[in-house]
Amino acid sequence: MRHEGRGFHPDVKRLLDGELRGGLDALAPALREDAQEALRLLAEVDRTAPVVSDALEARVMAAVRAKRGRRREMVVRLRPWMLVPALAAAAMLVLLVGRVLQAPTAQAPAVASLTVRFVLVAPDAQRVSVAGTFNQWDPSATPLVRTAEAGVWAATLTLPAGEHQYAFVVDGDQWVADPAAPAVPDGFGGGRRNSVLTL
């Protein structure tokens, strides 16, 4: 005789959970057939472990190394920054969250570096990046990512102490200097300016 309905009786479930004191013998005789069915179900569980290929580690490390150039450190996470009223492409720079001293290793001697967060308010942009002396002015090297705030893009970089020049690049071709930072002419004439960051 089976328990009515399609489900197992609560006592049978407790048996499966290993929480029925007395085990199978503690069940009402009418439930034993159900219990046998339930235990068979557990017996059919496959507990063999799959073999993970040796290549997994190499694939992970290849992906991780590729990211390394873009974001060397995320040691310091910034507190929320002040949001400039949503001017279409107003930019601001929030910087200097703390002096980070890289741990000296055999390959890299201790170097003073600082973590800087670049933030751009650009609600209409499809993509934004920051290009500057620290990435050979490569617009594809350092993309900003959309943050939880609508229209706000950000990237966190660790840069060596010293002077850096930079500009934001919106949608691949609009170079936008940072109004919140000092700027200098970009050296090509044409009136465009680069922002200056001194760490």
Next chain:
Amino acid sequence: MRAVLAGDVERYAELVRKYRDRYARFAARMLGSSDAAEDAIQDAFVRAYDQLAQCNEPDKFVGWFFLILRNRCFAERRKSKDRVSLDAAQAVEAVERTDRDMETAERRRTLQLALLELTSEQREVFVLKHIEGMSYGEIAERLGTSVPSLKMRMHRAYDRLREQLRDRT
């Protein structure tokens, strides 16, 4: 892990080596195939690296990594919900057929297919308890949930498995 955070990326390989097999079985049962499990594990390690600074307690990397992997498994199932899982379950079976008799393999395959019909939440608690051998208390701690809610999920899982298996045999 602290070395990785301090900039020594290569040390991450040690973490990968150490934990790559730990939850392979969990992922394989959650997704229904070894290949999908390996992809999920790889993806989880890359994501874990991305978010390493958010792991507040370096000593608890493995528990934190587990949650990332678990989320990958859930997302992967959502993506492939409409796909027929038969092929995946057959792939599991084909690998294991070599050292098992056909009847056992067939029953296991049937159960694995039935497992894939559960919701991810139900399957998760079943796999952790009955395949990984964890107690309800351990699962609750790992997932940040309560024992009664886990039991409720599990008991629904038992009923659905029974229905599935009856329909299939």
